[in-house]
Amino acid sequence: xxxxxxxxxxxxxxxxxxxxxxxxxxxxxxxxxxxxxxxxxxxxxxxxxxxxxxxxxxxxxxxxxxxxxxxxxxxxxxxxxxxxxxxxxxxxxxxxxxxxxxxxxxxxxxxxxxxxxxxxxxxxxxxxxxxxxxxxxxxxxxxxxxxxxxxxxxxxxxxxxxxxxxxxxxxxxxxxxxxxxxxxxxxxxxxxxxxxxxxxxxxxxxxxxxxxxxxxxxxxxxxxxxxxxxxxxxxxxxxxxxxxxxxxxxx
Amino acid sequence: xxxxxxxxxxxxxxxxxxxxxxxxxxxxxxxxxxxxxxxxxxxxxxxxxxxxxxxxxxxxxxxxxxxxxxxxxxxxxxxxxxxxxxxxxxxxxxxxxxxxxxxxxxxxxxxxxxxxxxxxxxxxxxxxxxxxxxxxxxxxxxxxxxxxxxxxxxxxxxxxxxxxxxxxxxxxxxxxxxxxxxxxxxxxxxxxxxxxxxxxxxxxxxxxxxxxxxxxxxxxxxxxxxxxxxxxxxxxxxxxxxxxxxxxxxxxxxxxxxxxxxxxxxxxxxxxxxxxxxxxxxxxxxxxxxxxxxxxxxxxxxxxxxxxxxxxxxxxxxxxxxxxxxxxxxxxxxxxxxxxxxxxxxxxxxxxxxxxxxxxxxxxxxxxxxxxxxxxxxxxxxxxxxxxxxxxxxxxxxxxxxxxxxxxxxxxxxxxxxxxxxxxxxxx
Numbered sequence: 001x002x003x004x005x006x007x008x009x010x011x012x013x014x015x016x017x018x019x020x021x022x023x024x025x026x027x028x029x030x031x032x033x034x035x036x037x038x039x040x041x042x043x044x045x046x047x048x049x050x051x052x053x054x055x056x057x058x059x060x061x062x063x064x065x066x067x068x069x070x071x072x073x074x075x076x077x078x079x080x081x082x083x084x085x086x087x088x089x090x091x092x093x094x095x096x097x098x099x100x101x102x103x104x105x106x107x108x109x110x111x112x113x114x115x116x117x118x119x120x121x122x123x124x125x126x127x128x129x130x131x132x133x134x135x136x137x138x139x140x141x142x143x144x145x146x147x148x149x150x151x152x153x154x155x156x157x158x159x160x161x162x163x164x165x166x167x168x169x170x171x172x173x174x175x176x177x178x179x180x181x182x183x184x185x186x187x188x189x190x191x192x193x194x195x196x197x198x199x200x201x202x203x204x205x206x207x208x209x210x211x212x213x214x215x216x217x218x219x220x221x222x223x224x225x226x227x228x229x230x231x232x233x234x235x236x237x238x239x240x241x242x243x244x245x246x247x248x249x250x251x
Numbered sequence: 252x253x254x255x256x257x258x259x260x261x262x263x264x265x266x267x268x269x270x271x272x273x274x275x276x277x278x279x280x281x282x283x284x285x286x287x288x289x290x291x292x293x294x295x296x297x298x299x300x301x302x303x304x305x306x307x308x309x310x311x312x313x314x315x316x317x318x319x320x321x322x323x324x325x326x327x328x329x330x331x332x333x334x335x336x337x338x339x340x341x342x343x344x345x346x347x348x349x350x351x352x353x354x355x356x357x358x359x360x361x362x363x364x365x366x367x368x369x370x371x372x373x374x375x376x377x378x379x380x381x382x383x384x385x386x387x388x389x390x391x392x393x394x395x396x397x398x399x400x401x402x403x404x405x406x407x408x409x410x411x412x413x414x415x416x417x418x419x420x421x422x423x424x425x426x427x428x429x430x431x432x433x434x435x436x437x438x439x440x441x442x443x444x445x446x447x448x449x450x451x452x453x454x455x456x457x458x459x460x461x462x463x464x465x466x467x468x469x470x471x472x473x474x475x476x477x478x479x480x481x482x483x484x485x486x487x488x489x490x491x492x493x494x495x496x497x498x499x500x501x502x503x504x505x506x507x508x509x510x511x512x513x514x515x516x517x518x519x520x521x522x523x524x525x526x527x528x529x530x531x532x533x534x535x536x537x538x539x540x541x542x543x544x545x546x547x548x549x550x551x552x553x554x555x556x557x558x559x560x561x562x563x564x565x566x567x568x569x570x571x572x573x574x575x576x577x578x579x580x581x582x583x584x585x586x587x588x589x590x591x592x593x594x595x596x597x598x599x600x601x602x603x604x605x606x607x608x609x610x611x612x613x614x615x616x617x618x619x620x621x622x623x624x625x626x627x628x629x630x631x632x633x634x635x636x637x638x639x640x641x642x643x644x645x646x647x648x649x650x651x652x653x654x655x656x657x658x659x660x661x662x663x664x665x666x667x668x669x670x671x672x673x674x675x676x677x678x679x
Contacts, residue, residue, distance in 0.1 A: 050634050054626075078636035090631040094649025100632070103645065108636035143649075160635060 001199045002026040002168055006060035009048045009224075018044040018055070020224030026168075026217075029196040033210055033235060034203045036221030037243040042203045043087060045221070046172040049201075050084040051077050064168065079111035081167030085157040085174050092144040097156070100144050101126060105163060129162040133189050150177035158189040169193065169200045175209035187212030207239040222247045268304055270324035272296060274426075275396055278327060282399060284371035284380065291380035295395040302386035311387040314569040314601045315540040320509050321483055325453045328425030335419060339444050339475060339666050343417040351399035351420075351427045361410030361439075367401035367430050378403065378432060390487040390513055394428055394457040401430040401458075408436035408465075415663075417444040422478075424452025430459045437465040437493075442660075443472045447486075448506070451479035460488045464496040466520060471499040473663070477506040477670065480535070486512040492552075494520025501658065502529040502541060503667060505674045510539040517545070518552035518580075525554040528654050532671065533566035533598075534678035540569035547580040547613075556587040559651050562598035563678050571603045572617065578609040587617040592624065592650050594679070644675050 002025070009019035018041045026032045036042050048055050049062065051074040061068050069077055092100070105125075106116040117125070130137060133155050145153050154174055161169055171190065175183055190200060190213050202213055210218075210232065218234040219226045222243070227250040228234065238246055264272070275296045282292060304321060305312035328350060335347040335355055344357035353366050370378040383392035402418055420429045427449070435441055447456060456478065464470055478484055484507045492498055504510055516525055525545065533539045545554060558570050568591070576583045591600040604617035624646055632642035648671060655667050 050630075052630050052634075073639065074630060074633035075636050075638045075642070078634055084634050086631070086634075090627055092628050092631065092646070092649065094653040095632075095645055100635075100645070103641065104632075104635040104637050107638060107641060111636065111638075164635065 001028045001030075001065060002201075003063040004060070005063070007048070007057065007062065008059035009044065009055050009057045012054055012056045018224055019048060021060070022221075022225045024219060024226055026199045026201060028199055030217060031194065031200045031202065031213060031215045033215035033218045034201060034221050034226075035205065035207075035218060035235060035238055037247075038205070040221045041224040042205075042221055043172055044224075046084055046087075046170050046203055049082065049170055050074055075107070076111070078164070078166075079108045083161050083164060083166030083169045085154075085161060085169065085171045087173040087176060089145045089153045089157055091146045091148075093146050095144045097140040097142060097144045098126070101140070101160065101163060104160070108164060125163060129159055132192070133159050133162070134185055135159050151179065151182035154178055154182065154186055155189075158186050162189060162193065167198055169198070170203065171200065172203045173205065174202070175204055175206065183209065184212060207235045210235045220246060220250065222250070227251070264300075265304070265318060267321050267324045268299070268318075271393070272300060274324065274327065278397065282397065283368040285374055285377065288371045288380050291382050292396050294382035295380075295392040298383050299389070299392050299396070302389075305386060305389050309386055311542065311571070312389070314571070314603070315511055315538065317389055317511070320538055321455075323453050323455070323483065325425050325455060328423070331423045331425070333421050333423035333449065336421060336448060338415075338417045338419070339446060339473075340415050340417070340662050343415045343444060345417050345419060346402050347419045347421060348400060348427070348429050350422045350425055351429055353400045356402075357416070359412060359416065361407045361412060363405040363407070365403040367403050367432060368399060370403050370432075390457060390485040390511060391459060393485060394430060394459040394487070397426065397428040397457070398430045398459070399428055401432070403432045405434040406436050406439045406441055409438040410436065411439065412441040415442040415444055417446060420447045420456065420458060422449035422454050422456055422482075424450060424454050427454060427456040429457075431461075433460065433462045435462075435464045435468045435470050438467045439465070440469045443470065444475060445472065446475040446477070447484060448475075448477050449479050449482060451481055453481040454478070455483045455485075457485040458487070460486075462488060463491045464493060464498055466494045466496065468493075469497045471658075471660075472501070474500075474502045474512065476502070476504045476510060476512065479506065480508060482507040483509040484511070486510075488512070488514045490514065490516040490525075492516070492518045492520065492523035492525060495522035496520065497524045499526040499658070500528070503670070504530070504539050504541070505532040505670060507539070508537055510537070512541050514541075514543045514545075516543070518547050518554070519549065521549050521551045523549075523552045527554065527556040528657065529558045529570070530651050530654065530671070531558070531560040531568050531570075532651070532674045532678070533560070533568050534563040535566060536564065537566045538569075539566070540571070542569070542571040544573045545575070545585070547574065547576045547583040547585065549577070549579055550581045550583075552580060553584045555585070557654050558589040559654055560589070560591040560600050561594065561647055561651060561675075562591060562600050563594045565595070565597045567598065568600040569603075570600075571605070573605040573607065574615060574617075575607040576610050576613050576615065581610050581612045583610060583613040583615065585613075585615045589617075589619045590650075591619075591621045592647060593621055594624070594647070640679075644672075644679055647675055647679055648672060
């Protein structure tokens with residue numbers, strides 16, 4: 001489903017290289033964890049996948065279902081089925097969450113040539129999805145993410161993911177700032193989305209989240225490239241030995 | 252100001268000024284009014300000749316060089332076909348002035364209503380035109396010289412006017428000069444829409460409104476300026492708030508080529524409160540100036556002023572906000588903010604906040620920001636599949652709608668938001 005080949009990317013503004021020859025393949029139905037220390041390029045990778053123009057790809061390619069997505073803007077990538085759950089979801093004053101959800105859903109449907117949802121169908125869909133995530137409808141009347149707690153923001157991200165039904169989900173440090181109860185709710189939400197035609201990339205610093213979202217593959221990211229790949233036991237090994245040892249072994 | 256008055260005219264009259272004086276000669280005998288009105292009109296034109304149209308050397312016009320910008324003085328037109336527009340809110344009482352001539356007049360229970368043209372003619376109980384006080388008052392001078400009609404409306408003490416009252420100044424090119432004189436009796440309540448609209452023909456429109464809100468009365472006054480792309484609009488609202496009077500004044504500018512809307516407000520009674528809001532959506536080569544002078548004259552008065560601007564194309568915007576707190580006006584609380592979203596490199600917005608405080612126990616603050624669309628916000632929306640154009644539109648609307656939604660009237664909010672969305676669709 002996703003194939004990243006020899007990817008090099010840098011910060012557009014100052015040319016700092018962050019991703020440095022990264023290779024990664026994720027199959028449909030797979031849950032892949034990408035783990036790495038601070039500064040290894042985890043968040044950059046998620047932004048480059050989503051198409052943020054603060055980053056420039058200088059070499060290599062990203063193939064999604066066999067086609068390069070480098071020339072697609074973030075909206076086109078999202079409509080094609082890519083979803084990034086942000087580590088720090090933006091607060092956008094003045095845009096009501098419900099309005100945002102409706103526009104996003106319908107723009108994606110439009111881009112795919114589907115009928116727009118009617119308002120009653122839309123509300124029904126949101127109500128169902130919100131219920132399972134413990135998101136109050138009252139919260140969705142507020143401006144997008146404004147004044148939401150850390151946990152509410154992450155739940156709102158998962159709610160968006162549930163509604164938009166992407167094919168490739170990228171979760172960027174979704175566990176940061178969550179207490180254990182919130183973590184479970186979020187993990188349940190992600191697990192409910194697991195299916196043979198959907199892939200999930202879980203980007204995280206700690207092994208903790210992987211107890212709840214059990215990965216098929218684990219990849220260690222260091223200095224902008226994948227240095228080691230294994231199964232879920234690699235995450236436990238990282239937890240036990242720390243990044244320094246594993247990265248030193250791999251080098 | 253004195254210097255300006257005594258200085259000899261440095262250059263011959265501009266084409267606009269010449270046309271103004273010439274047309275007054277042709278028109279004056281057709282304009283309504285008794286002998287006093289004739290004199291006042293004549294004095295106004297003499298004042299314009301003496302002071303000339305203001306340039307940026309006149310402090311109050313520093314960012315709007317009227318002599319340069321008012322580059323047309325179209326002929327009067329009598330062959331006007333413009334009809335009334337649907338009111339902004341469908342249940343409104345409607346007054347319609349077409350090119351300054353009364354075309355429709357509502358009857359409202361609890362209100363005394365008269366045409367200003369009739370009141371100018373009356374020798375007893377009529378209204379007087381005042382000659383302009385100084386060189387600053389170009390809007391007043393032009394309106395005094397040429398005003399043809401308007402609505403004189405007085406709301407009885409304690410009357411609650413349930414349906415909104417809409418004044419429509421509509422034009423179809425040429426000249427349109429109106430004046431509305433409104434008194435809201437003690438304890439009364441009313442909501443007004445002061446709407447200026449018209450075709451894309453060149454027009455010079457002016458409006459003077461004198462609005463007095465008596466003790467404990469409560470009003471909402473919405474100025475909707477949505478004229479065609481070739482309109483010059485000169486507006487002046489004088490607002491007096493007596494004891495415990497409350498006013499929400501909301502200005503929506505999203506039309507015209509040259510716009511100057513002045514507000515001269517005074518809190519003259521304790522407990523008076525003004526909520527001042529303005530949105531200026533300006534594109535292409537529009538020049539739009541909102542100038543507020545607010546006097547807190549007595550103790551315990553409050554006001555908030557929020558201005559939101561969206562600038563595209565080569566448009567230039569101006570907000571001058573002057574708050575004066577008299578020595579007696581202790582415990583005044585005034586908060587002013589002017590925020591601009593600049594969508595093009597060629598547009599600009601000048602903000603001049605001024606606080607003149609002579610009392611020592613007051614809370615007054617002002618702030619101004621100019622920003623572009625937040626790229627992080629844009630990315631977030633696009634990452635959810637919202638196209639760049641729609642995402643930008645959502646963010647701009649959010650910026651403007653935030654103050655529209657304070658209005659606490661769903662029908663009014665919807666009416667304004669639809670127009671904002673239309674404007675963005677055309678200019679965003």
